[in-house]
Amino acid sequence: MKELVGMLPDEMEQFVLSLGEKPFRARQITDWIYKKGVTDIEMMTDLSGSFRLLLSHNARVTLPAVTKVTEAADGTVKFLLELADGAAIESVIIPDEGRTTLCVSSQTGCALGCAFCMTGRLGKRRDLTAGEIVGQVLVARDYLGTRGEALTNIVFMGMGEPLLNYDEVRRALTLILGDRGLSFSWRHVTVSTAGIPEGITRLGKEVLVNLAVSLNAPDDQTRDRIMPMNRKYPLDALMAALAAYPLKRGRRITIEYVLLSGVNDTEDHARALVRLVRGIPVKINLIPFNPFPGAPFSRPDYGRVLGFQEILISAHLNAIIRKSKGGGIAAACGQLVAASSTRGRSGGNENGTA
Ligand code: SF4
Numbered sequence: 001m002k003e004l005v006g007m008l009p010d011e012m013e014q015f016v017l018s019l020g021e022k023p024f025r026a027r028q029i030t031d032w033i034y035k036k037g038v039t040d041i042e043m044m045t046d047l048s049g050s051f052r053l054l055l056s057h058n059a060r061v062t063l064p065a066v067t068k069v070t071e072a073a074d075g076t077v078k079f080l081l082e083l084a085d086g087a088a089i090e091s092v093i094i095p096d097e098g099r100t101t102l103c104v105s106s107q108t109g110c111a112l113g114c115a116f117c118m119t120g121r122l123g124k125r126r127d128l129t130a131g132e133i134v135g136q137v138l139v140a141r142d143y144l145g146t147r148g149e150a151l152t153n154i155v156f157m158g159m160g161e162p163l164l165n166y167d168e169v170r171r172a173l174t175l176i177l178g179d180r181g182l183s184f185s186w187r188h189v190t191v192s193t194a195g196i197p198e199g200i201t202r203l204g205k206e207v208l209v210n211l212a213v214s215l216n217a218p219d220d221q222t223r224d225r226i227m228p229m230n231r232k233y234p235l236d237a238l239m240a241a242l243a244a245y246p247l248k249r250g251r252r253i254t255i256e257y258v259l260l261s262g263v264n265d266t267e268d269h270a271r272a273l274v275r276l277v278r279g280i281p282v283k284i285n286l287i288p289f290n291p292f293p294g295a296p297f298s299r300p301d302y303g304r305v306l307g308f309q310e311i312l313i314s315a316h317l318n319a320i321i322r323k324s325k326g327g328g329i330a331a332a333c334g335q336l337v338a339a340s341s342t343r344g345r346s347g348g349n350e351n352g353t354a
Contacts, residue, residue: 002059005033005138006131008171009180019054027180029055034181037142039063063135064089069143079139083108083132087125091136091158093144093151096323101153102140104133106169107160112194112229114214116258116289116297119159128160130171137182154184157192157212163199173207186210192256195233197241204245211245212254213238217264218272226263235276242280252281252318260289260297265304270311283318 002015012026028046032038039061041052064081067088071077077093089105110117111124136158141151154176156162162169169191175181176189191203192212200211217223223230242253255277259265273284286309289299300308305321312319 003129003131004029004059004061005039005063005135006129006133006171006175008174009178015059019051019058021051025051030180033061033138034175034183037138037145039138062131063138064132066139066143077140077143079136079143081136081139083128089128089132089136089159091140093140099152100144100149101155102137102151103155103157104136105158105160106133106156106162106165106172110160111164112161112227114194114216114228115226116216116260116295118292122159124160127165127168130168130175133168133172134175134182137176141182153188153190155190155192155212157190161194161196162191163193163196163203166199166202170203170206173209177207177209190254192254194227194229195238196229197233197237200238200241200245208248210251210254211242212256213242214256214258215273216256216258216260218269218276222264222269226260239276239280242282247281252283255282255284256287257284258287258289259300259305259308261300261304263297265300265308267307267311270308274312274315274317277317283320284312285320285322286312287322 004012007015009026009030012030013023016023016025016029025047029044032044038044041047041056041059041061044052044055047055062084064083066079067082068080069077070080075093075095079091079093081089081091083089087108089108091105092103094101094103105128107127108125109122110119113120113123137151137154144151156169173189173191176184177186186208187210190210190212192214193199194214200213203209203211214227215223216226217230218235220230220234223235245253247253257264257273277284286305288302288305289295289297291298309319309321
């Protein structure tokens with residue numbers, strides 16, 4: 001039984017040929033799935049009845065099952081989803097300033113163990129397939145469609161490190177961006193990474209897409225402490241990959257920086273950050289830490305956050321303080337899954353940035 005969601009257009013053509021049909025049938029199938037949101041093969045009415053029967057005996061269209069939907073007062077919607085093997089993942093719709101962004105997961109859990117992130121505490125369970133990644137988009141689009149709303153942006157910023165599941169993320173991007181898929185403009189799609197240099201380099205060569213990096217520290221000593229993956233992928237390699245990342249005119253790499261009181265939020269850290277990103281076109285999102293039960297960090301007071309931002313702005317950097325979204329519904333990566341998998345442990349955070 002072949003899974004049709006996640007199949008690339010040329011693979012779909014080969015599959016249709018193998019069933020004895022003309023290649024153009026592949027386009028009809030992808031249009032039903034990606035353009036019309038139809039997942040029931042019987043409803044694909046421009047296919048002959050006999051082909052629909054043959055297709056349904058040889059293929060299926062599977063989307064993640066929605067097990068819980070939680071909506072916050074600010075419009076943020078969090079989905080807890082179950083995959084075919086029972087694995088739980090989550091994705092979040094974030095409405096903001098005229099955009100409606102879906103934050104998708106690329107792995108179940110995450111192996112990188114950032115100290116400020118609840119997903120990191122879950123560990124990695126497995127990589128998602130391209131179909132499971134694109135399936136999150138289809139689920140969210142359907143949900144918004146029932147409310148007369150449209151999905152405008154996608155960020156790979158949910159559970160997992162997308163560049164450590166490169167091949168499936170690459171396939172998912174082909175379907176998200178392609179005209180035989182979901183036809184999103186690359187301007188509206190962002191891959192967010194904790195900083196895997198070889199993945200950044202490969203992505204820059206292979207796909208036109210926005211890049212965000214969860215940096216969180218301007219020096220290896222601090223970064224080693226809060227992002228253990230930095231010991232394997234230190235800052236000099238990361239910054240070299242960012243400096244070489246191809247950008248269209250006027251575009252910038254987004255730098256995510258979670259501010260942790262007394263850890264990475266001093267004026268010296270801000271000045272070191274200015275030096276670190278010098279010469280690289282960036283915009284910096286400052287994210288005051290959102291504490292969760294048991295978290296080993298606290299949130300800096302607002303004056304300190306403003307002081308940090310001021311140093312960046314004085315150095316002519318584009319730096320904004322990011323609003324926290326989804327208050328009250330545990331809207332950050334890993335939180336719903338953590339709560340459900342630990343029977344009521346209400347852990348989690350809004351700090352997962354890769
Ligand atoms: S912040 Fe991102 S990379 Fe770090 S543990 Fe969380 S999900 Fe993984």
